[in-house]
Amino acid sequence: AQSVTQLDSQVPVFEEAPVELRCNYSSSVSVYLFWYVQYPNQGLQLLLKYLSGSTLVKSINGFEAEFNKSQTSFHLRKPSVHISDTAEYFCAVSELSANDYKLSFGAGTTVTVRA
Amino acid sequence: EPEVTQTPSHQVTQMGQEVILRCVPISNHLYFYWYRQILGQKVEFLVSFYNNEISEKSEIFDDQFSVERPDGSNFTLKIRSTKLEDSAMYFCASRGGSTEAFFGQGTRLTVV
Numbered sequence: 001a002q003s004v005t006q007l008d009s010q011v012p013v014f015e016e017a018p019v020e021l022r023c024n025y026s027s028s029v030s031v032y033l034f035w036y037v038q039y040p041n042q043g044l045q046l047l048l049k050y051l052s053g054s055t056l057v058k059s060i061n062g063f064e065a066e067f068n069k070s071q072t073s074f075h076l077r078k079p080s081v082h083i084s085d086t087a088e089y090f091c092a093v094s095e096l097s098a099n100d101y102k103l104s105f106g107a108g109t110t111v112t113v114r115a
Numbered sequence: 116e117p118e119v120t121q122t123p124s125h126q127v128t129q130m131g132q133e134v135i136l137r138c139v140p141i142s143n144h145l146y147f148y149w150y151r152q153i154l155g156q157k158v159e160f161l162v163s164f165y166n167n168e169i170s171e172k173s174e175i176f177d178d179q180f181s182v183e184r185p186d187g188s189n190f191t192l193k194i195r196s197t198k199l200e201d202s203a204m205y206f207c208a209s210r211g212g213s214t215e216a217f218f219g220q221g222t223r224l225t226v227v
Contacts (some may be wrong), residue, residue, distance in 0.1 A: 032214055041118040044121070044158075044206060044218035051214060090158060094214065100146060100170045101214055 001026035002093050006106035013081055014114055021076040021109045023065075023091030031093040033074040034103065035065055038088045047089070050074065061085075084111045117141045121207050121219035128197055128226055136222045140209030147190045148208040148216060149182065150187045151175070158206065164190065197226045 007022040025031065035047040048059040055067040065076045074091060092107040120139045128134045140147050149161040162172040164182055181193045190209075194201055204223050208216040 010191075036218075039191075041220075043220035044208075046215055046217075049214065053154065073200060098164060100148075100163040101210065101216070102163050103150070103158075103216065104146065104161045105150075107157045 002031060002095055002104045003092050004030075004093055004104055004106035006089075006091050006107050006109050009107065010110045010112070012112045012114065015083055016080045018079050019077065019081050019085075019091050019111060021091075021111070023049070023074045023076065023090070023106060025072050025074065025093045027057060027072075027093060030096045032083070032096060032101070033065075033067055033072070034092040035076050036090040036105075037094060038090065038108075040087070044090065047076075081111070081113050083113050083115065085111060087111060117217075118224030119207055119209055119217050119219035121205075121222050122124075123222060124220065125223045126213055127225070130199055130226055132223055133195055134194050134224065135154045136194075136205050136224065138192070138193050138209075140190055140192045140207065141211070142188070144209035144211045144217075146210040146216075147182075147184070150206040150208065150218075151202040151203040152206070152221075153155075153200075154172070161192070161205075194214055194224075196205075196223075198224050202226045 005024045013019045033050040036044040037047045050067045058064045063078045088108045092103040094101045122137045147164040152158045162176045163170045204221045206221045207219045210216045
């Protein structure tokens with residue numbers, strides 16, 4: 001079975017500052033990796049995903065995450081945050097061998113961006 | 116843009132009562148899921164559903180829980196006799212042929 005650890009439960013950050021959200025996973029098999037974002041009073045939205053290929057994946061709104069197999073990590077970064085990035089961020093994994101691609105989530109990191 | 120819709124957004128029910136949470140997945144999707152998030156805890160997988168049957172369920176999904184796709188568009192989660200510990204945000208998700216699951220906005224269930 002897989003598990004996901006998000007090391008930071010709360011990350012306050014000033015506008016235009018960089019942010020990094022840490023995610024580590026454990027699994028006995030190969031996995032797909034995801035970051036989901038939940039804005040206030042909304043559902044979970046996929047931010048980006050790693051399936052295969054280049055270990056650095058990017059979203060359309062400036063986030064990027066790098067898959068590091070040796071460290072079993074998939075940290076999320078953004079070089080300059082906006083107020084609108086205030087949200088809860090969830091790291092999730094799905095086993096390649098599972099037909100239904102069920103997700104195992106981390107506990108979430110709340111990012112609060114201040115002016 | 117197609118989306119997963121869940122109703123109601125918030126439901127309050129008395130302990131021991133049956134509750135049905137409703138979801139309308141994206142129309143051409145084939146895989147359906149329920150997850151829940153107890154306040155302050157992780158989002159947890161409950162059940163996956165494909166081809167009109169459960170494909171996998173977690174330990175949480177005991178005999179008090181059931182799922183159904185009654186009419187080809189709705190996907191429901193029923194809790195037969197609610198307990199206080201069932202209070203949580205319940206998320207429905209659906210997936211087509213890709214690996215991406217699309218989530219609804221959630222139903223907040225409060226058992227009193």
